[in-house]
Amino acid sequence: MNRNLKALKLFVGAAAGLALVSPAMAVDKFKDSVHTPRGGSYTFPAFNLFVPNPGVTEVLDVSGVPAGTYGSYEISVDWTNDFDAWSSEARAGLWSVNDGAYAAPFVAPNNGASNDAPxxxxxxxxxxxxxxxxxPLEFDANQTWGGSSANWDNIAITLFEGSVTLPMLSDIAIAKIGPGANVTGNNSGSPDVLNGTGGFGSGSWSGGDDVYELNWTGGDLVVDLLFTHADGDLDLFVWGNDTATNLLxxxxxVSDNEQVVVxxxxxxxxxIHIDGWLGASNDYKLNVIPTPGALAVFGLAGLAGLRRRR
Incomplete structure (x- = not known):
């Protein structure tokens, strides 16, 4: 996952109030919110894997893991190409057998590259x-490019004791905006921590996530996202809470521009959340338009649902 926020140029209309958040501060704050090791830790004995597409599973020996509650993790791998593989195509996760779900999400590494360099x-x-x-815990590994393979050596997995700290939208918000805001940006290089309508997590909305904190004064809300679809498929979301569980x-x-009316x-x-479908990134303009005509526009927006893909 790319955790580097881009250097974003913002233009805000005279009617809008906007407070910028330093990209470095936003990244550090987000990292702290999702990965704050405390208490004890346990590192599994290192091991090696040959990882082809469609992947392999290693059953971990958990007999040495001390009793306790673990809330965060680290994984490191000495990666080398075997055949036609890139490090950015590596995927790894920790599967909890008892829960039937990934305890550590099955995602790309923080620092993969679009080449085959070790x-x-x-x-x-x-x-x-x-x-x-x-x-019981299993380590899943894969190279996503069909037919490719790589050597994963000195695989080190560490679990840290502590409770799970859920990430917050405010941790990654680029700016605070208000009614009448006009913002220009590009989601390339933004952290990919949200999955569209699903909130925090990974999935088909694998483009960078641009999030704006909106201080709303009340009334009909209209948010316009203007972009050229052919240059990258962006989607628009308005969330009612900081944990991205209440989608408004x-x-x-699948055409130019998006609009949300509440x-x-x-x-x-x-x-306000902007996400790229299947890794898409694009230039955009974001407008927050409080208007008495919002209800009428909302009626027209319902027709657009007939051509939605998801």
Whole structure:
């Protein structure tokens, strides 16, 4: 996962209030929120794997893991190409057998590259849920390019005791905006930590996530996202809470531009989220337009749903 926020140029209309968040501060704050090791830790004995497409599974020996609750993890791998593989195509995760789900999400490394140069790959972050020491655990590894393969050596997996700290939209927000805001940007290089309508997690919305914290004064909310679809498929979301579990509206068309309308939205803090479908990135303009005509526009927006793909 790329955790480097881009250097973003923002233009805000005179009617909008905007407070910039330093990219470095935003990245550090997000890292702290999802990966704060504390208490004890356990590192599994290192091992090697030959990893082809479609992947391999290694059953971990958990007999040495001390009893306790673990909330975060680190993985490092000495990676070398075997055949037609790139390090950016590596995927790894920790599967909890008892829970039937990935405790550590099955994702790309923090530092993969679009080439076959040898590199030490790293994964780190919060577990999806708390892992109890001694429960069965499996390590899944894959190279996503069909027919490719790589050597994964000195695989080191460390679990850190502590509770899971959920990430927040405010941790990655680029800026605080208000009614009448006009913002230009590009989601290339933004962290990929959200999966469209699913909130935090990984999936088909694998482009960078641009998030804006909206200080709304109340009334009909209209948010326009303007871009050229042929240059990259962006989608638009408005969230009602900081944990991205209350989706108020989304724009998911397969043409230029997206719009979300929320009639009669109460005054408060909300989050506007821009995500790229299948890794897409693009230039965009974001407009927050409070208008009495929002309800009428909302009626027209319903027709657009007939051509939505998701």
């Amino acid at each position: 590199v030490t790959l790293n994964w780190a972050g919060s577990l999806e849920f708390e892992y109890n020491g001694g429960d 509206g989304s724009g998911l068309s 009639p009669g939205l109460a005054a408060g803090t909300y989050w």
